[in-house]
Amino acid sequence: MTPIDLQDRAQYLSLALFAQQIVSVLMEFVDEKKSAKLKSALEGALNSLQRAKDPTALSKSKATAFGSYEQLRTLEEVWSDQDRARAVRMIRAVLRAPDSPKSREIADDLIALFSELQNQALWNFEQPKPVSPRVMQRLCQLT
Amino acid sequence: MPTDLTDILHDVTVLHRFVEFMDDYCRGQERSQTYADSSGAFFSYVRSLSAGIREELPRQIELATRFPSRLPILRSRMLTLKRYLRLLHALVKPAADAHVLTIPAPLINLASDQLMTVEAMRGSKIVVLLASELMYFQWPHTEIKIQARFVQDFIPSAVFPPKLGFIELPYSQGPSFFTNLAIYHEIGHFVYEELSTSVPANPGFSRLRSRIYKSLKRALPARTKDPQALTVALRIIENWTQEIFCDLFAIRLVGPAFSLSFIEMLGMLGFLSRSSSIRFNPTHPAPAFRLAEHVRMLRDDSWWDAIVDINPNQKKILEQLAKLPSSSYRFYIDEGRQGLQSLVTIFLDVVTPAIRSLVREVTKNAACSAKQFTRDREIIERCLLAGVVPHKPNSVPLNPVSIINASFFFYLTSISQLIANFEKDGEHTKVDVHSKWTKRVEMWTMKAIDERFRKVKVATHGPPTK
Numbered sequence: 001m002t003p004i005d006l007q008d009r010a011q012y013l014s015l016a017l018f019a020q021q022i023v024s025v026l027m028e029f030v031d032e033k034k035s036a037k038l039k040s041a042l043e044g045a046l047n048s049l050q051r052a053k054d055p056t057a058l059s060k061s062k063a064t065a066f067g068s069y070e071q072l073r074t075l076e077e078v079w080s081d082q083d084r085a086r087a088v089r090m091i092r093a094v095l096r097a098p099d100s101p102k103s104r105e106i107a108d109d110l111i112a113l114f115s116e117l118q119n120q121a122l123w124n125f126e127q128p129k130p131v132s133p134r135v136m137q138r139l140c141q142l143t
Numbered sequence: 144m145p146t147d148l149t150d151i152l153h154d155v156t157v158l159h160r161f162v163e164f165m166d167d168y169c170r171g172q173e174r175s176q177t178y179a180d181s182s183g184a185f186f187s188y189v190r191s192l193s194a195g196i197r198e199e200l201p202r203q204i205e206l207a208t209r210f211p212s213r214l215p216i217l218r219s220r221m222l223t224l225k226r227y228l229r230l231l232h233a234l235v236k237p238a239a240d241a242h243v244l245t246i247p248a249p250l251i252n253l254a255s256d257q258l259m260t261v262e263a264m265r266g267s268k269i270v271v272l273l274a275s276e277l278m279y280f281q282w283p284h285t286e287i288k289i290q291a292r293f294v295q296d297f298i299p300s301a302v303f304p305p306k307l308g309f310i311e312l313p314y315s316q317g318p319s320f321f322t323n324l325a326i327y328h329e330i331g332h333f334v335y336e337e338l339s340t341s342v343p344a345n346p347g348f349s350r351l352r353s354r355i356y357k358s359l360k361r362a363l364p365a366r367t368k369d370p371q372a373l374t375v376a377l378r379i380i381e382n383w384t385q386e387i388f389c390d391l392f393a394i395r396l397v398g399p400a401f402s403l404s405f406i407e408m409l410g411m412l413g414f415l416s417r418s419s420s421i422r423f424n425p426t427h428p429a430p431a432f433r434l435a436e437h438v439r440m441l442r443d444d445s446w447w448d449a450i451v452d453i454n455p456n457q458k459k460i461l462e463q464l465a466k467l468p469s470s471s472y473r474f475y476i477d478e479g480r481q482g483l484q485s486l487v488t489i490f491l492d493v494v495t496p497a498i499r500s501l502v503r504e505v506t507k508n509a510a511c512s513a514k515q516f517t518r519d520r521e522i523i524e525r526c527l528l529a530g531v532v533p534h535k536p537n538s539v540p541l542n543p544v545s546i547i548n549a550s551f552f553f554y555l556t557s558i559s560q561l562i563a564n565f566e567k568d569g570e571h572t573k574v575d576v577h578s579k580w581t582k583r584v585e586m587w588t589m590k591a592i593d594e595r596f597r598k599v600k601v602a603t604h605g606p607p608t609k
Contacts, residue, residue: 010286013230016223017293023216024296031210037296055374056356064289069374076371115216118223125226131375138372139379141481 011070012125018048018065019118026107026114035098042091045114049088069131070124078120079113087113147214151207154221155200161228162193165235176242179251181268184304185238188291189231195298196224224297227290234282234309237272245317246271249593253543254330256596257396260509263338263345267306269330273314279325279408282309285336308333320585321551324404327397331389334505347501351494355380358493362485375425376486383428383490387498390433394440395506398516398544399450399458400551402437406457420464423474423487432472435465436495440502449513450548455555511544519545523591527553527584528561533591540595550588554581 025041028034044064051057052066052075065071079087090110094103169186172178178186207217251271258264272282284307291303310329316322339348359376360368393401409415409430420431438461441447450458469491476482519541526533533546553561562571562580570576 010230010283010290013223013226014286014289014293016226017290020220020223021293021296024220027210027213027216031213052370055370056360056377067374069371069378072371072374111216115219118219122219122222122226132371135372135375136476136480138369139376139476139482139486141483 009125009128011068012074012121012128015065015071015074016118016121016125019114019121022114023111023118026111029094029098030104030107030111038098039095042095046088046091046095049084049091052084069135070128071121073129073132074121074124075117077124078116083113147211148204148207151214151218151221152204154218155203158221158225158228159197159200161225162196165228165232166190166193168239169235172239172242176239177244178242179248179269179271181255181270181307182238182241184268184307185234185270188301188303189235192231192294192298192301195300198300199298220297224294227294230287230290234270234272237274237311238270238309240273240314241271241312241317245273245314246312247318247320247323247589249589249596250320250323250326252596253592254326254396257509258330258334261334261505262508263341263505264306264334267308267333267337268304269333270307270309272309272311273317274311275314277313277315279310279312279329282311283336284308284333285340288340306337308337320589321400321404321554322407324393324397324401324547324551325408327393327401328389328405330396331392332385334392335385335388338505347504351384351497351501354497355384355494358489362489363483364485376483379425379482379486380490380494382426383423384494384498386427387433387436387495388502390437391440391499391502392506394437394446395444395502395510396544398444398511398513398548399441399446400544400548402434402441402461403455403457403551403555405437406434406460410460415460415464417467421467421471421473423472423482425476425482428490429472431464431467432469432491434461435467435469436499437461438465440499444510445513446516449517450552453552453556455552457555512542515542516545516548520549523549524553524557527587528557528564530561530565530583532587532594534594538598540598541591543592543595546588546591546595550584550591554584558584 022041022045025037029038048065052072055067055072066075075084087110090106090113093106094110097103166189169189173183173186203217203221207214251269255269258267258269288303291301295301295303308330310326310333312323312326338345339352341348355377359373359380363373363376390401390405406415414420414430420434421429423429423432438447441450472487472491474482474484474487522535523533523541523546527550533541533550535541558577558580559571561584562576565580566576
């Protein structure tokens with residue numbers, strides 16, 4: 001047996017920590033001009049966003065988030081499809097030209113996006129929700 | 144001082160006091176009680192995390208002063224760290240309660256020894272937790288490890304011990320033996336989590352996952368293929384997979400005694416009626432299906448022949464439920480709604496055969512022997528009937544799995560005979576007398592396992608030094 005409630009909450013906390021890691025790395029990049037961890041953190045974020053499209057895709061990439069229902073739901077609560085596409089574009093832009101002054105502006109926007117995600121994950125950790133009726137309905141036998 | 148800065152200073156101070164308490168608590172417990180090494184490793188982690196956080200906190204105030212626009216983000220950071228500590232906090236007290244006098248140490252030692260024979264689990268450690276709930280759990284540690292890695296970015300000195308798992312026992316069952324055989328199933332969860340997330344990936348688990356993913360995609364109707372529905376369907380199949388893996392893992396390590404203790408527990412929880420036993424739910428496969436897999440594994444490993452002449456009621460229940468046709472299994476997504484039956488079909492036809500092979504592969508050096516049980520059984524039963532700790536006259540240690548199985552069957556079938564040997568006529572119908580002798584059988588069983596453990600230890604490491 002596994003304590004399910006704890007398992008669900010833990011998923012939200014992992015997402016909050018994932019988002020926090022991205023935010024911390026971006027803050028170091030913008031505020032303190034440090035970029036040692038930038039590439040690996042942003043690549044991890046890209047892989048994770050890729051996995052969000054198909055959680056059953058077998059991939060060798062290191063996706064650290066969005067493999068569970070709780071994390072996907074949190075993502076959908078806080079980012080629209082356009083936000084996701086914008087985040088992917090911004091991450092790619094920073095990765096392409098980390099030394100460009102424009103990249104720091106973009107990174108600042110990314111900080112705002114990932115902070116929102118972190119805060120929503122923390123909120124859901126406190127107020128975990130059951131699987132949505134829409135999703136449950138899809139897993140029911142049609143009568 | 145600006146209000147926002149006052150706020151973060153307050154947050155940081157609260158956090159400082161919290162980790163200081165956790166550090167003091169772990170230190171105090173370790174001073175006053177004796178713990179297994181695994182609990183010590185966990186307490187060390189908590190203490191190094193506490194020390195690291197206290198060291199890091201002044202830097203957060205410095206950042207808040209230098210970059211005031213980041214104050215809300217820095218406060219979220221403190222909040223996230225507090226939530227992580229909250230999860231650890233939930234583990235520290237039950238771990239502290241589980242010192243060597245409150246847990247079935249001989250069984251835990253034996254199970255830990257057996258775990259070392261599972262090749263990929265060498266060096267792993269089990270932290271025992273004593274829970275307030277009357278249930279056995281394996282505390283999922285994959286997420287804790289993921290979280291610990293993120294936290295380590297922030298507190299580099301806090302390294303979560305590798306291969307550390309958490310098993311929870313109900314505190315009331317700590318000193319008993321037979322019901323605690325459920326820990327083998329929980330250890331199975333630990334093994335599954337550890338190997339299914341290992342880096343590099345374990346080939347057997349990768350094959351299993353690939354099979355699950357492919358069959359899910361093929362079998363599910365189009366409407367379920369949005370990412371959220373897929374993750375839920377995937378979790379359901381993974382929950383079932385883990386449960387069957389853990390049952391079969393437990394049987395491979397400890398034989399039919401596990402199935403018997405499982406039947407006792409299902410009976411206690413009220414899952415043995417026909418209607419309950421055929422129900423799959425989102426977290427567990429149908430008990431009847433689980434028992435069918437038990438019987439299949441016991442037959443394949445020659446245990447069924449070895450226990451052919453022992454027929455406690457629990458074995459009859461096992462046989463009856465295992466015989467229910469798989470066409471009668473139903474999946475209920477909740478109390479009233481029937482879930483997609485195709486999930487059960489995939490699970491039975493595609494996933495379960497892969498689980499059976501995987502369990503065999505994982506336990507190839509750890510499996511127990513029915514033949515040994517057949518050789519040892521008579522002497523163990525004779526010792527128990529004579530009211531002595533099972534042993535061989537030549538002081539060669541008995542096989543521990545033989546001791547467990549023979550004692551368990553003895554407990555289920557021969558307690559009345561034991562009572563007749565030692566008590567006055569008519570005493571065998573008294574509950575307190577039964578309870579007393581059951582406790583004694585458990586104590587003798589534990590003692591026999593402990594003796595064997597010490598003999599093997601002396602043979603390996605020499606006698607203890609002063």
